[in-house]
Amino acid sequence: MNVKMNKKESKTSLEGFKEDAPEPQGITEDKEQVDNDSNEQTVNRQPSTVNSTTSSKNIMWHEGKVTYEDRCKNLTQNGVVVWFTGLSGSGKSTIAVEVEKELLKQGKAVYRLDGDNVRHGLNSDLGFAKEDRDENIRRIAEVAALFKDAGLITLASFISPFQEMRDFARERAGEDSFIEIYVKADVPTCAERDPKGLYQKAKQGEIDDFTGVSSPYETPETSDVIIDTDKLSIGESVQKILEVIANEQ
Ligand SMILES: Nc1ncnc2c1ncn2[C@@H]1O[C@H](COP(=O)(O)OS(=O)(=O)O)[C@@H](OP(=O)(O)O)[C@H]1O
Numbered sequence: 001m002n003v004k005m006n007k008k009e010s011k012t013s014l015e016g017f018k019e020d021a022p023e024p025q026g027i028t029e030d031k032e033q034v035d036n037d038s039n040e041q042t043v044n045r046q047p048s049t050v051n052s053t054t055s056s057k058n059i060m061w062h063e064g065k066v067t068y069e070d071r072c073k074n075l076t077q078n079g080v081v082v083w084f085t086g087l088s089g090s091g092k093s094t095i096a097v098e099v100e101k102e103l104l105k106q107g108k109a110v111y112r113l114d115g116d117n118v119r120h121g122l123n124s125d126l127g128f129a130k131e132d133r134d135e136n137i138r139r140i141a142e143v144a145a146l147f148k149d150a151g152l153i154t155l156a157s158f159i160s161p162f163q164e165m166r167d168f169a170r171e172r173a174g175e176d177s178f179i180e181i182y183v184k185a186d187v188p189t190c191a192e193r194d195p196k197g198l199y200q201k202a203k204q205g206e207i208d209d210f211t212g213v214s215s216p217y218e219t220p221e222t223s224d225v226i227i228d229t230d231k232l233s234i235g236e237s238v239q240k241i242l243e244v245i246a247n248e249q
């Protein structure tokens with residue numbers, strides 16, 4: 001197994017650093033950021049594959065002795081975030097559940113994050129207005145990036161209707177550790193499937209801000225894979241995604 005470096009992470013993590021900041025040593029990135037805006041000259045240390053977004057000057061990274069690469073070696077796999085986006089009813093959860101089952105059979109360390117499930121706990125305080133959806137995806141993007149840093153194949157299925165937040169999730173995981181899958185099915189198809197009866201409720205005005213009906217879905221511009229569930233069976237979709245994941249390992 002070849003543990004992969006993350007090109008975009010390397011680039012991003014250098015941004016904003018002083019010119020005399022130390023260069024990365026070996027495969028583990030360990031950089032120091034000296035904050036000159038603060039009287040106290042705070043030093044922020046950043047880990048191998050998680051880049052800081054904190055605006056606080058008094059938060060310091062506590063370096064561990066186990067790296068991302070160490071974890072990947074133990075697990076004999078690379079961490080990756082597989083991000084499923086699409087309308088409600090497009091098939092995100094159905095496909096992700098099958099992909100998870102197949103990866104587990106292959107002996108992979110895999111974990112699935114799902115919109116409905118996460119909204120029962122971590123994000124139970126959030127609704128479906130744009131700012132709530134953005135915060136929902138921001139938190140999930142951070143969680144998924146941490147799971148990836150733990151070395152897991154992380155499946156995330158969320159409507160994630162806004163391009164900006166999908167890009168944020170990609171940036172947090174790192175370009176080389178993120179696969180965006182557009183689970184494509186149009187509103188009429190999803191409304192006909194209506195597995196939870198939500199389109200019916202939305203059309204009757206019982207649900208506000210329902211994606212595709214009264215809230216926008218921005219068609220993905222940068223998906224790595226498009227799965228057209230109008231054309232592909234569940235089995236065909238699962239096989240296609242397993243092949244893409246295998247290429248990342
Ligand atoms: N107003 C509205 N719009 C869209 N979806 C709604 C809404 N209200 C409840 N639900 C249910 O919530 C699930 C989507 O949650 P997500 O966290 O994936 O949404 S988002 O990414 O923040 O847009 C979604 O799950 P999926 O059908 O699996 O996509 C719905 O079951």
Ligand SMILES: Nc1ncnc2c1ncn2[C@@H]1O[C@H](COP(=O)(O)OP(=O)(O)O)[C@@H](O)[C@H]1O
Nearest residue numbers: 088089090091092093094193195229232233234
């Ligand atoms: N080719 C297909 N791929 C995925 N789901 C499909 C397909 N054809 C029909 N379906 C059905 O569509 C529904 C998709 O629901 P779900 O997986 O909950 O979607 P989402 O998670 O995107 O809201 C399920 O009832 C599933 O059986």
